[in-house]
Amino acid sequence: MSNYRIHGATGDWEVVIGLEVHAQVTSKAKLFSGASTEFGAEPNAQVSLVDAAMPGMLPVPNAECVRQAVRTGMAIEAEINKWSRFDRKNYFYADLPQGYQISQLYHPIVGEGKLLIEADEKAGIPHDKIIGIERIHIEQDAGKLMHDQHPTMSYVDLNRVGVALMEIVSRPDMTSPAEAGAYVRKLRAILRYVGSCDGNMEEGSMRADVNVSVRKVGDPELGTRTETKNVNSVRFVMAAIEHEARRQVDVLEDGGTIVQETRLFDPGTGTTRSMRSKEDAHDYRYFPDPDLLPLELDDQFLADCRASLPELPDAKRKRYIEELGLSEYNARELTADVEVFARFETLLAATARGIGKPENEVATQVANWSLSVAPGVMKALGDEANPAHATAEAQAAILDMQAKGEISGGQAKEIYEIVLKTGRDPAEVADTEGLKQQSDSGAIEAAVDAVLAANADKVEQYRGGKEALFGFFVGQTMKAMQGKANPGVVNSVLKAKLG
Template identity: 85%
Template sequence: MSTYTIHGATGEWEVVIGLEVHAQVTSNAKLFSGASTAFGAEPNTQVSLVDAAMPGMLPVPNRECIRQAVRTGMAIEAEINKWSRFDRKNYFYADLPQGYQISQLYHPLVGEGQLLIEADEKAGIAEDKVIGIERIHVEQDAGKLMHDQHPTMSYVDLNRSGVALMEIVSRPHMRSPAEAGAYVRKLRSILRYVGSCDGNMEEGSMRADVNVSVRRAGTQELGTRTETKNVNSVRFVMQVIEYEANRQVDVLESGGTVDQETRLFDVATGTTRTMRSKEDAHDYRYFPDPDLLPLVLDDSFLEECRASLPELPDAKRQRYESELGLTPYNARELTAEVETFARFETLLAATAATIGKPEKDVATQVANWALSVAPGVVKGLGDEADLTNSTPAAQATILAMQDKGEISGGQAKEIYEIVLRQGGDPEAIADEKGLKQVSDTGAIEAAIDGIIAANADKVEEYRGGKDKLFGFFVGQTMKAMQGKANPAVVNQILKDKLG
């Protein structure tokens, strides 16, 4: 079991973490209106009469937003509530035209679910762990205040007002910044697989409220928690937890008490600061929204939602290990993001077809190329790399030449560099630049004969038991062949001749 302990002056403390992730639902229109949800539009250009709370305008639920939330619930193995209801959360703020937010408190669309985070020794997670998810409820987003447009006034942009959000509420099951980071990354991956949220935290379409409390190590009673609002990156989530946990320990050890409050994270200083005292549900005077009927889902709708789900990360990772024979590390890395597995599967299919072998027989070669070799070459070239030249067909051709023994790993990198710089057919590049390996046994044998004749003393030492000298003969042969000899052929001929 991985542990994250804060060593205070009076003893050890444990941190308890829960996350409320707000994920913008992938939909062309808002939750209760037909206004666009496109990112980056000019302020107040995507606002319907409903979003602006004009008198007499009634909300109408967007079926696609409900469908995406249900699919998300199914992806985390959650209970889907066939009957749910919208409530009004009442508070006054300048970016909330109605004076209330339409949300779900008492009867959410999605109930209990779970999410698995995998062991990662480098990150400090010693074993797999299941994080409970309490609920997913659907709600509308508020607008945005802009404080930098005028020296004495704040402006309001209502483009986000009414955009559909899923609030995904975890149980307080996380015990370290590393576990919380892994949870957010895994949740973002699932949302992207499902297609219910793009997960772009930097654009605000996914953000987290971070709940942190501390307690004496070995105790079970929960401490007073604080909630840090609207944290918009995995790294910042982890920073908030580390800072806030240490701050609370310092407060308690100095004889103070932790206030239940809402806090904000200051990116520049890496610290949190008080925003307001933490409200309870009764402070918002929740009541059922009288303008909206309850949501009632029938079996055919649920079956349609379930049938539309793709293969999810955990299932894909297990398949990569069992059917393709990939290592757990490679399988985890390749399935972490939608873009990564999509590129891998496209390249795998192209390589298997080019070589003429089943996908499982070339999967390890393709995985190593996709995760290590190709990214290394791209990084080394920097701005010189034109990724439009890096087609699956070009990469598959390089891997096929390597599989046939026509080129070495080093030559494969050289050819790929040229492809990235200027494009072209990898086979033609290999011929033109003289980058193919020599597999002509006659030429290699002649070179080896010369090396053996010139190093008779080392031959005797090798035959006398100095096995490490075999590497010397390999090196001399490759040098004589200008690095172009097929290593497998060199090794076999040397073994035959040295005895």
């Protein structure tokens, strides 16, 4: 259970949160027409006769959109309904030429599922938690009104009309902004793993409607909820919940009542504002779409969908821990996004080949490099870094030299900086820039002897039991060798010399 509470004058309140995530299905054509779904086209350049609701134009379901919705359902361990049906949701708005939206209210394609969010003490999630998913249905998107093109008129762009959306409806199982943020991040990761949505919230291909209510701690009754529409980032989802929950508590403690309504989130102020009273299903006069037959899925189609699924985040995280020996933290961070794990796995394979060791023996080194060292160098260089130079081969060559003791961790960073700036070969950089460790035990012995001779008093103190001085001798030896001595060899020689 989350520890998140809102402290009010009359006591503590808890928040109940449910999310409806609209995810644009990855497909080249729209849900019921052949018009393109490519982002960034000129207004009204991607509108078919079906999208424009010309008389006599009948919709035809896009099989790829159906396939992607089924695969998404399977990825969240949901029930797949072999029989589903489209309904008309009737409302009149300028960006909806038909006067209705084709959706699925009564018989969705995907039923009950679940999603695991992992414990994160720092974020305020003390335990792993299962969030229930009520359903996924597919529907068509509406167009877009543009109010900033003319001083007295609004323009309509119908490019998005008919674009396929999956509406993924959670149970009201979240009790803090942190849990909601973790849920959206995990859901976005799953969609990207599966390839059913690109998850680009800034481009509008994934957005969330945030349902929030509050109640006194321990009260079994749910409060009246509000719905904040079209929130387009994880940070804004969390901010909208924070503000809306606090607002509702203030209203209730002042003796007011919460109105069931639709609200909008203002990113500039971090506040929500009223948009309109919340409609119920009967307000939309839903009825089965007479132009579309029910969807009936056969066993072979479902088997093909399941066979096409990749290894999913939870399974991958478990494998990284059990087979590669990674820490819980590294495994979680590496599996949080498709691009991150793809880079890691490519680099891991290249490094294991170069060093000639099994992947599990070099996985921790590669994980630390991937999550901390390489991004740190890239960030420090800023515009000086050329990401095209950050190839798996170049990074593997650096890790190879480090694993063999030819370069130190500090030298690995320096070499990577030069590679990012210039694209030079890492081995050539190490040779010509003097960035190689000295592992010659004879040279290191000579340096150690000089250090011990110059610090005879400290040698006596060390032998008398002051073992913390060992670090001092290491530091002095490294300084004498200008930081180029192999620390492992230095430690060995010092231990031998000091007895």
